[in-house]
Amino acid sequence: MAEPLVLKHAPTDPAGRVLYAISRAFAIAGGLVLVALTIMSLVSIAGRAMLSMPLPGDYELVQVGCAIAVSAFLPLTQMRGGHVIVDFFTVNARPAVRAALDSLGALLLAVCAGVLAWRLGAGAIALEEANDQTTILALPTWIPVAIMVPCFALFAATGLHAAWSHWSARGGDEAPPAGGAG
Amino acid sequence: QEVTLKVHHFWPPGAMPPSTLLVPWCERIAKDSNNRMKCQIYPAMQLGGAPPQLIQQAMDGVADIVWTLPGYTAGRFPLMEVFELPFMSASAEATSQAAWEYFDKYARKEFPGVQMLVVNVHDNGFVHARERQVKVMADFKGLKMRAPTRQTNKMLGALGATPVAMPLPALADALSKGVVDGYLLPWEVIPSIKAHELTRYHSETDPASRALYTAVFTLAMNQAKYDSLPPDLRKVIDQNSGLAAAKAFGRQWDASAPPARKLGADRGNVFYTIPSSELQNWQKATANLEDEWVRDVTAKGNDGRMLLQATRDLIRKYEGAK
Amino acid sequence: MSGVEFGFLMFGAMLVMLALRVPIGIAMLVTGVAGYVTLTGWAPLLNYLKTAAWSRFSVYDLSVIPMFLMMGQFASRGGLSRSLFGAANALMGHWRGGVAMAAVGACAGFGAICGSSLATAATMGQVALPELRRLKYQPALATGALAAGGTLGILIPPSVVLVIYAILSEQNIAKLFMAAFVPGILAMLGYLAAIAVYVRLRPDAGPANVERSWPERLSALREVWPVLMLFVVVIGGIYGGVFTPTEAAAVGTVGALAFAVWLGGMRWRGFLDCLAGTAEATGMIFLILLGADILNVFLALTQMPGELAAWVVGLGLPPLAVLAVILVVYVVLGCLMDSLSMILLTIPIFLPMIMGMDFHGLDPTDKAIWFGIIALMVVEIGLITPPVGMNVYIINSLARDVPMSETFRGVVPFLISDVIRVALLAAFPVLSLWLVHLLS
Ligand code: NA
Ligand code: NA
Numbered sequence: 001m002a003e004p005l006v007l008k009h010a011p012t013d014p015a016g017r018v019l020y021a022i023s024r025a026f027a028i029a030g031g032l033v034l035v036a037l038t039i040m041s042l043v044s045i046a047g048r049a050m051l052s053m054p055l056p057g058d059y060e061l062v063q064v065g066c067a068i069a070v071s072a073f074l075p076l077t078q079m080r081g082g083h084v085i086v087d088f089f090t091v092n093a094r095p096a097v098r099a100a101l102d103s104l105g106a107l108l109l110a111v112c113a114g115v116l117a118w119r120l121g122a123g124a125i126a127l128e129e130a131n132d133q134t135t136i137l138a139l140p141t142w143i144p145v146a147i148m149v150p151c152f153a154l155f156a157a158t159g160l161h162a163a164w165s166h167w168s169a170r171g172g173d174e175a176p177p178a179g180g181a182g
Numbered sequence: 183q184e185v186t187l188k189v190h191h192f193w194p195p196g197a198m199p200p201s202t203l204l205v206p207w208c209e210r211i212a213k214d215s216n217n218r219m220k221c222q223i224y225p226a227m228q229l230g231g232a233p234p235q236l237i238q239q240a241m242d243g244v245a246d247i248v249w250t251l252p253g254y255t256a257g258r259f260p261l262m263e264v265f266e267l268p269f270m271s272a273s274a275e276a277t278s279q280a281a282w283e284y285f286d287k288y289a290r291k292e293f294p295g296v297q298m299l300v301v302n303v304h305d306n307g308f309v310h311a312r313e314r315q316v317k318v319m320a321d322f323k324g325l326k327m328r329a330p331t332r333q334t335n336k337m338l339g340a341l342g343a344t345p346v347a348m349p350l351p352a353l354a355d356a357l358s359k360g361v362v363d364g365y366l367l368p369w370e371v372i373p374s375i376k377a378h379e380l381t382r383y384h385s386e387t388d389p390a391s392r393a394l395y396t397a398v399f400t401l402a403m404n405q406a407k408y409d410s411l412p413p414d415l416r417k418v419i420d421q422n423s424g425l426a427a428a429k430a431f432g433r434q435w436d437a438s439a440p441p442a443r444k445l446g447a448d449r450g451n452v453f454y455t456i457p458s459s460e461l462q463n464w465q466k467a468t469a470n471l472e473d474e475w476v477r478d479v480t481a482k483g484n485d486g487r488m489l490l491q492a493t494r495d496l497i498r499k500y501e502g503a504k
Numbered sequence: 505m506s507g508v509e510f511g512f513l514m515f516g517a518m519l520v521m522l523a524l525r526v527p528i529g530i531a532m533l534v535t536g537v538a539g540y541v542t543l544t545g546w547a548p549l550l551n552y553l554k555t556a557a558w559s560r561f562s563v564y565d566l567s568v569i570p571m572f573l574m575m576g577q578f579a580s581r582g583g584l585s586r587s588l589f590g591a592a593n594a595l596m597g598h599w600r601g602g603v604a605m606a607a608v609g610a611c612a613g614f615g616a617i618c619g620s621s622l623a624t625a626a627t628m629g630q631v632a633l634p635e636l637r638r639l640k641y642q643p644a645l646a647t648g649a650l651a652a653g654g655t656l657g658i659l660i661p662p663s664v665v666l667v668i669y670a671i672l673s674e675q676n677i678a679k680l681f682m683a684a685f686v687p688g689i690l691a692m693l694g695y696l697a698a699i700a701v702y703v704r705l706r707p708d709a710g711p712a713n714v715e716r717s718w719p720e721r722l723s724a725l726r727e728v729w730p731v732l733m734l735f736v737v738v739i740g741g742i743y744g745g746v747f748t749p750t751e752a753a754a755v756g757t758v759g760a761l762a763f764a765v766w767l768g769g770m771r772w773r774g775f776l777d778c779l780a781g782t783a784e785a786t787g788m789i790f791l792i793l794l795g796a797d798i799l800n801v802f803l804a805l806t807q808m809p810g811e812l813a814a815w816v817v818g819l820g821l822p823p824l825a826v827l828a829v830i831l832v833v834y835v836v837l838g839c840l841m842d843s844l845s846m847i848l849l850t851i852p853i854f855l856p857m858i859m860g861m862d863f864h865g866l867d868p869t870d871k872a873i874w875f876g877i878i879a880l881m882v883v884e885i886g887l888i889t890p891p892v893g894m895n896v897y898i899i900n901s902l903a904r905d906v907p908m909s910e911t912f913r914g915v916v917p918f919l920i921s922d923v924i925r926v927a928l929l930a931a932f933p934v935l936s937l938w939l940v941h942l943l944s
Contacts, residue, residue, distance in 0.1 A: 031779025041754035067561035070790045077787025088840045088892050089523040105526040123554030133257035136347040145558050230801040232559040242551030359745035
């Protein structure tokens, strides 16, 4: 009853099903982090209002947690075809052409995500070596950055999977629908 | 013109520190090189990233020159952090020169990959509060105060306040909503976020005493970029770096305080000077921070005691040299 | 080639990629990366990418976006959309066109606790469409009203697009939310008026529902209290200065979660679905944010935004004419793109132009806020204009028997009301700035 059900599509091939399950697990883990942040904020507000004692470093925790959660969300969005495309110019193109273009787009996404995963890994190492930490809680910043690495690696894998499944669908029926922003 | 230097910083384009310090520095570079070398300034993090990453951007060559605070990444520059301990500085002009010499003698190893151009500290940091004047240490009790750095957070805790960390741009909002009751800042920075319109009570420290805190700024250049310059252009950079440049930056910080303070006075805000006798209590309450710092850097293989003493001696040396 | 020319060239390359169905965020990212490498080389790029995603995703102010999206998920799980429509229907349903009006009113109510237009359209569509069809509302009016009503999800604060604008323009999020309030209410009133005019011209398009008794109405109204509570806590908390927007979103999310469990009977399974729904909506937005971030760094390197602004300002055109051209560009782009991408692409270029000119003698802060609200209104028009109108797609997928063209015809009266409202806002900045000045 909740959502734009229309945009949903789940893969049916074995590799896709596995990737989908992992992506959903990542997304739910990220979602739980987000829920934890909301509760943490609530506690901090209550502490501030009643005891004049906000949780130390609540801003930092929101920043760190948000970065982790958002990264963990990206693969599921890709698995559900939720990343927005402009389909205006290709509405009347043959399905095979659209499938080929979508395959190329997904491949590009996979390359970008892969490069970002690689660079984030390098970034985590650099931050660790530099002993970079947050101001109040002295949380080492390399840890959240390192957690972002598998998220982007999985994101790259979902892109590869989409590239492959669009490519094999060239002869077949309709390409999966596009998502949208608002 | 042959060389364009990409200069990156986090201030909004119109803010005072970049326009009174950075822009004139760039103008001197252009003039001394007969316009063969020029800055292209990118304010407000236009080249991407967040302020804590600026120094790494200079080391990596993402930007050619950055102007930033080592204190944004406190764990990374423990040696340089000594200047941010409570009650170190009394004037930006003297302490900036001391900071340069200290950097030159002891802390170069913390900044691999950059050619350091200017080390400087800002003018004296004071206490500013929304609803009541902070006169004695007990007044901190129950106050939620925004502090700019790791050391000032610890200091506020030691003084009895509740430290709240937030980015500078969020401060005005937090003040207007009572999320925080006050903050520590030098005068120079206050008008840039209109904080003097939101805090009525300003508590300054006795000029005879040392200031509550200051923070270190660095203007640093990517080493490879520096090395790639022809010798005559490198000389232009050298002429505008080091001790003399630190002194000039520090003097400008000091000079910027009175006009900024006047903005608060013109609004009818209330000023109070905390006497030295009271500040001694504060100093006692926060002495622990020095010990912690000494322990911290000693554990990393430095002679913390000696460095702390050297810092004090250097600051006095330049105060005497005025 | 000058920086500006190179910037335009890469912009063109990006548009080609967009036309070839490359995901928008990726097209921006690839363009940004290619331009960055051309201007500075590989080594700086690879170093920059070490922390680009981290620094973009760990912005405190951006954290309100996933939180508001999650709050919307829980709110619709808790049946809050249903009770809103029930109450509005009990009050207005017996008028001619009244059920469509009720749908718009419920969209506005849901928009007050949800930051996204698509979620509002989808949620209210599922609730109101069956009732509209049962009463034999003309399909064009039924689907058009819901597609347009969905835009109230963004026009009435909280609003994801405004959060992004606030960050791009370095303005205060709370002030932008305040500035959007009166225009958002005007949008709702304009849509109600559009329905009233429509059924006056086509009396059979919107049959009246049975009239409810006052006790029935009161009991339907009582069902709305959770929405009211969330609204008062979240928006009241932001306007009244009790919370930062992030804190308000956090409080609202926990509140909506409680309602979903208590009133909506949500259990573990439904909870996980909400998390997944939040993930999908958030992932889409943040990929675009990341791409736009890198693209905007490249644009800064070309100096294109500043030089273009200086050039436009130097032409000495009447400021309102420049504004009109900008708005036309938005309407055209809105035919093809989603609102968030449009804001991210254009604000770094258009805002310096606006800030360099005089509008009604506004000071810089007021000007940035005023322009932000106008830009918000115009980019949201794109959600209901052909050929690509996300809200129309969503409503249409819920009413498969209605041809898309029928829905696009149905939104025309609402588009007319949009145009009138934008003109009013451009002419009278007080409409958006009044509440800001009152509350600050
Ligand atoms: Na909204
Ligand atoms: Na459109």
